[in-house]
Amino acid sequence: MSEEDISRLRAAVRDVPDFPKPGIIFKDITPVLADGELFRKSVDLFLKECHGKLIDKVVGIDARGFLFGSAVAYELGVGFVPLRKKGRLPYKTERASYSLEYGEAEMELHIDAIERGEKVVLIDDLLATGGTSASAASLIRKVGGDLTEAMFLIELEFLHGRSKLPGTSVTSFLKW
Numbered sequence: 001m002s003e004e005d006i007s008r009l010r011a012a013v014r015d016v017p018d019f020p021k022p023g024i025i026f027k028d029i030t031p032v033l034a035d036g037e038l039f040r041k042s043v044d045l046f047l048k049e050c051h052g053k054l055i056d057k058v059v060g061i062d063a064r065g066f067l068f069g070s071a072v073a074y075e076l077g078v079g080f081v082p083l084r085k086k087g088r089l090p091y092k093t094e095r096a097s098y099s100l101e102y103g104e105a106e107m108e109l110h111i112d113a114i115e116r117g118e119k120v121v122l123i124d125d126l127l128a129t130g131g132t133s134a135s136a137a138s139l140i141r142k143v144g145g146d147l148t149e150a151m152f153l154i155e156l157e158f159l160h161g162r163s164k165l166p167g168t169s170v171t172s173f174l175k176w
């Protein structure tokens with residue numbers, strides 16, 4: 001991916017101040033998704049990073065992690081597993097509560113979604129404080145997955161979220 005492509009992607013991410021709470025600058029990726037070329041380039045960034053790695057499952061975080069995660073799983077030809085907000089998954093789940101940049105929440109994972117020992121890559125649109133991803137990591141491990149990689153389109157580096165993912169290789173493509 002050229003520097004120019006990265007600059008175009010960065011420029012397409014829209015800052016929305018005070019959403020969903022005062023003081024938060026929300027990184028809105030809908031302009032990236034709405035542009036066919038940029039959406040493809042953003043998925044390609046994840047795919048390039050996955051290249052040559054042993055990956056059995058892609059886990060995507062509700063909801064924007066589904067957009068990139070499912071595209072990546074499709075292209076790799078591996079299964080996609082949704083990590084969902086509380087109350088959305090129909091079968092037996094493991095549940096974890098967590099805090100994120102702008103609140104508190106609970107998420108769930110189906111207990112049989114990952115086979116014991118499977119190599120997992122975790123995908124989301126953005127890494128902020130790392131609370132969401134740390135909770136995702138604990139759920140993945142609880143059901144037996146081997147979380148080797150976590151990938152994010154955007155990283156808010158000043159929040160040091162990657163420190164919450166010890167033992168996992170963390171990659172992001174657009175940094176603020």
Ligand code: AMP
Binds near residue numbers: 061062064124125127
């Ligand atoms: P955190 O748990 O603080 O790392 O927050 C990450 C999760 O919250 C991701 O699922 C993001 O989609 C969302 N998020 C947190 N902060 C922002 C932000 N400033 N802009 C957009 N999404 C955010």
